[in-house]
Amino acid sequence: MRKALALAAGLLALAQPCLAEEGYSLPAYTAAYEPRTVDERGLWMDADDYEKLWAGSPTRINDKELNDYVRRVLCQTVGRDRCASVRIYILDIPAFNASMTANGAMSVWSGLLLRVRSEAELGAVLGHEFAHFELRHSLKGFQNRRTTSDVMAWIEVLGSIAQRDVRDAQLSLIGSAYRFDRQQEKDADLLGLRYLGASSYPSRAASEVWQHLMEEADATAAGRKIRRQQRYQAGFFDTHPTELSRADYLLAEAMKIGDTGDAGAKSHYAAIAGQLPRFLASQTKLNDFAGTEYILSGIAATTGWTGELLQARADMFATRANPRDLITATTLYLNAIDAGYRRPETLRGLGLSLIKSGQREEGARYLSEYLEAVPGAPDAKLISFYLPQPTGNPK
Amino acid sequence: MDKVCRVFALFLFACCATAASAQEKTGIKQGFELKPGTARILLLEPSVRVGAQSTGGLFEPNADWTAQSKQNIERELVAIQGRLGNAIDRHELDATDSSADLRRYHALFGAVADSVIEYQFFPGNRLPSKKKDKRLFEWSVGPGLRALPALDGYDYILVIRTKDAFGSTGRKLLQFAAAMGGIGVQSGEHVGMAGLIDVRSGDLVWLNADLKMGGDVRTAEGANKRVRQLLEGFPGRGAE
Numbered sequence: 001m002r003k004a005l006a007l008a009a010g011l012l013a014l015a016q017p018c019l020a021e022e023g024y025s026l027p028a029y030t031a032a033y034e035p036r037t038v039d040e041r042g043l044w045m046d047a048d049d050y051e052k053l054w055a056g057s058p059t060r061i062n063d064k065e066l067n068d069y070v071r072r073v074l075c076q077t078v079g080r081d082r083c084a085s086v087r088i089y090i091l092d093i094p095a096f097n098a099s100m101t102a103n104g105a106m107s108v109w110s111g112l113l114l115r116v117r118s119e120a121e122l123g124a125v126l127g128h129e130f131a132h133f134e135l136r137h138s139l140k141g142f143q144n145r146r147t148t149s150d151v152m153a154w155i156e157v158l159g160s161i162a163q164r165d166v167r168d169a170q171l172s173l174i175g176s177a178y179r180f181d182r183q184q185e186k187d188a189d190l191l192g193l194r195y196l197g198a199s200s201y202p203s204r205a206a207s208e209v210w211q212h213l214m215e216e217a218d219a220t221a222a223g224r225k226i227r228r229q230q231r232y233q234a235g236f237f238d239t240h241p242t243e244l245s246r247a248d249y250l251l252a253e254a255m256k257i258g259d260t261g262d263a264g265a266k267s268h269y270a271a272i273a274g275q276l277p278r279f280l281a282s283q284t285k286l287n288d289f290a291g292t293e294y295i296l297s298g299i300a301a302t303t304g305w306t307g308e309l310l311q312a313r314a315d316m317f318a319t320r321a322n323p324r325d326l327i328t329a330t331t332l333y334l335n336a337i338d339a340g341y342r343r344p345e346t347l348r349g350l351g352l353s354l355i356k357s358g359q360r361e362e363g364a365r366y367l368s369e370y371l372e373a374v375p376g377a378p379d380a381k382l383i384s385f386y387l388p389q390p391t392g393n394p395k
Numbered sequence: 396m397d398k399v400c401r402v403f404a405l406f407l408f409a410c411c412a413t414a415a416s417a418q419e420k421t422g423i424k425q426g427f428e429l430k431p432g433t434a435r436i437l438l439l440e441p442s443v444r445v446g447a448q449s450t451g452g453l454f455e456p457n458a459d460w461t462a463q464s465k466q467n468i469e470r471e472l473v474a475i476q477g478r479l480g481n482a483i484d485r486h487e488l489d490a491t492d493s494s495a496d497l498r499r500y501h502a503l504f505g506a507v508a509d510s511v512i513e514y515q516f517f518p519g520n521r522l523p524s525k526k527k528d529k530r531l532f533e534w535s536v537g538p539g540l541r542a543l544p545a546l547d548g549y550d551y552i553l554v555i556r557t558k559d560a561f562g563s564t565g566r567k568l569l570q571f572a573a574a575m576g577g578i579g580v581q582s583g584e585h586v587g588m589a590g591l592i593d594v595r596s597g598d599l600v601w602l603n604a605d606l607k608m609g610g611d612v613r614t615a616e617g618a619n620k621r622v623r624q625l626l627e628g629f630p631g632r633g634a635e
Contacts, residue, residue, distance in 0.1 A: 038457060042458050053502070057495075146451065154450070157573045157578060157580070161576030
């Protein structure tokens with residue numbers, strides 16, 4: 001019986017070559033790593049100082065629920081033993097980015113949390129950043145930059161003395177430095193994918209992150225009437241592989257892993273719900289109409305058009321403020337109110353849209369409601385200008 | 396192509412171009428006077444960074460040198476603080492609720508002092524508004540300091556920043572080889588700045604800043620020399 005079981009297990013192992021293949025198990029991990037060489041200890045010292053600035057930064061989002069959520073996704077992606085060495089700092093910056101310092105401090109930008117569409121996509125980016133840490137990329141990148149600039153300095157000096165043209169040599173060195181950066185990014189991508197493969201999240205999500213980013217860039221380009229620019233081949237000065245190539249090789253690798261699982265789309269939006277209005281307000285201020293529309297419909301695909309999303313969309317139209325936009329904005333504000341979202345900023349936006357489209361009385365009613373709701377509003381004086389003035393002789 | 400190379404060459408040798416010789420090192424706000432025994436001053440924990448300069452000019456931070464130098468400089472500051480004419484308290488940056496703000500003001504002071512060096516201390520590079528009256532010294536970090544609880548009861552803060560990059564052997568060899576060919580390459584960088592800031596207005600009332608400070612801060616004697624240089628001409632200090 002035992003033999004039969006062993007045989008069956010052996011057959012099973014044969015039937016799932018991908019999962020058993022050595023490449024997809026995670027490398028051994030040293031917990032509580034301490035910097036070793038002079039270079040590394042120096043970089044960690046700098047990173048410690050830098051981290052203190054993150055910790056006290058006014059852009060840092062301290063909301064405990066959100067911080068717990070991001071940590072949970074990181075731990076679920078890279079595993080509990082690994083994530084214990086990371087400190088996470090969420091920064092209110094409306095762009096897609098996250099970063100990792102040499103000493104294990106990770107910054108996560110609010111624009112990233114707004115753009116990823118599931119826990120798995122967030123895990124893919126956090127895993128990529130963690131891979132930079134595990135592979136000691138800060139150190140290796142620094143050493144590579146130093147070696148390159150050392151050689152360049154010698155070539156420059158010797159070339160000048162010998163009066164020889166050294167531009168070609170210099171250029172190829174510059175090119176090699178950027179190529180090195182791109183290779184590090186690709187290595188981090190691939191290790192990050194292995195974390196996803198080993199986690200409960202589907203590894204295909206990693207490729208989707210880049211697909212959505214390309215679609216957003218295309219939308220922005222179309223909205224601004226400029227040429228779309230998705231390329232496969234990275235440019236000379238690119239520090240990262242292009243989005244298209246990342247989407248491509250990550251998908252190919254994910255298919256080799258062939259795992260499935262719950263990406264956690266609904267739970268992602270539930271976790272960021274408390275901060276969503278703030279994220280959206282920062283995003284709409286970027287004046288990227290088409291790009292923001294793309295992000296909003298991406299969220300609505302999962303959550304439906306909630307009051308927060310309607311408010312954000314209304315704000316976009318109200319900001320552009322063509323006569324036709326004001327009609328759309330008014331409708332969207334009213335829709336938001338119908339959906340149960342009646343925040344002071346909704347009343348303010350609705351009131352102003354109505355007044356700008358000529359409906360002064362209606363608009364003034366909503367604006368006075370706004371002032372009642374927030375008596376100390378910073379724009380109270382400006383808004384009260386739109387209200388019916390008490391009779392008398394105004395100056 | 397040509398442009399690219401030139402940009403990088405500039406980047407590599409930027410350090411050679413910065414230090415022209417006829418440069419001022421001290422500024423004091425017009426009409427500012429500090430009599431001994433009239434003010435309370437808070438000395439913030441100094442920012443000390445020490446490392447090496449690679450052949451290509453990169454800063455290589457060194458944790459051991461930095462720790463040693465910081466200890467040396469702190470010790471010299473303790474030794475000199477009783478002789479500066481006014482009551483001086485010391486303050487660790489991590490010690491209070493205001494530490495995040497103070498850390499930012501520390502960095503902001505560094506940026507302002509950099510601008511003073513660039514746009515006031517180099518006479519040839521003076522901004523138009525600084526040209527009219529040479530004695531004019533109008534620099535500020537803004538009025539937010541007085542709102543910080545940690546600065547309650549203080550009239551001024553004294554902020555000190557130093558950064559030392561010691562030329563590596565490779566850098567020195569490069570400098571030597573370049574000199575043979577008649578090219579100037581600077582080896583090492585020793586920046587120090589000490590500033591007195593009015594807590595109520597945020598005005599920089601006194602600044603000592605130099606891109607070529609003396610004293611090897613890694614040694615006790617060097618740190619002594621550096622601190623004396625940093626606090627040379629400190630307002631309210633009697634003649635020694």
